[in-house]
Structures are given as structure tokens and as C-alpha cells.
Amino acid sequence: MPTHGQNALEPAEANALATRFKALADPNRLRILSIVSSSAEAETCVCDLTEPLDLGQPTVSHHLKILVDAGLLNREKRGVWAYYSLAPNALDSLAATLTQKA
Structure with missing residues (x-):
């Protein structure tokens, strides 16, 4: 019977990672992370994201929640x-x- 490596992901870890990767799998969310991380204040108001993303406020808020x-x-x-x-x-x-898991 094959044995699993000590570093293999546990189910809970795999679910948490999948949630993060799903969040990163959208171009608008990647752009949001880029805008926030490159801001001089290290933070960004939701009001400053609609224009550069060319999206409405409800859509931006949805991406931010994710x-x-x-x-x-x-x-x-x-x-x-x-x-x-x-x-x-x-x-x-x-x-x-x-x-670590690779």
C-alpha cells in the first residue's frame, strides 16, 4: 500500500488553499491586490477602486468580499x-x- 508523504496537504489545508487560489483566479481581483499593495498609504478606499477597474461599486465590493x-x-x-x-x-x-508541500 502506498504511503503518503509527511508534507502532504491535509483536507482542511487543501480547502483553505483552494479558497485562496479561487480568489486569485480572477483578473479583477488580481488588479485589486496590485492596487492595494502599491498604494503609498498601504491601504485603499473602496471609493478609489471603481474608476481604475472600470467596474461599478457593487461589483468591486463583491470582489473585495471574496x-x-x-x-x-x-x-x-x-x-x-x-x-x-x-x-x-x-x-x-x-x-x-x-x-513546503512540493
Whole structure:
């Protein structure tokens, strides 16, 4: 009977990784991550994302929710606006998980 390597993904780990990869599998969400990560303030208001993405606010909010739920972005509500920043080490930990399991 074949044995599985010690570094093989557990089902819960595989599900968490799949959620993150699904979140990254959309060009608009990749652009959102790029805009947020390249911002001088290390955060971006939802109000500043609709124009560069050429998308309506409800669509942008949908993409942002997916990125927050996947643990890639943090959301902070200030008054009527929400500000988004990269979750600390989210992308680094994703890459590290893949290289450890490979």
C-alpha cells in the first residue's frame, strides 16, 4: 500500500488553499491586490477602486468580499467608507505553503 508523504496537504489545508487560489483566479481581483499593495498609504478606499477597474461599486465590493473572506485583504470601516489593506504575510504564507508541500 502506498504511503503518503509527511508534507502532504491535509483536507482542511487543501480547502483553505483552494479558497485562496479561487480568489486569485480572477483578473479583477488580481488588479485589486496590485492596487492595494502599491498604494503609498498601504491601504485603499473602496471609493478609489471603481474608476481604475472600470467596474461599478457593487461589483468591486463583491470582489473585495471574496478577497477578505479568503484572508488576503483586511477591511476597516471608517464612517461611510471601507478601507482595504493586504493581510499581513497572506501572499508570503500562500507561497510558503506551496513550496513546503512540493
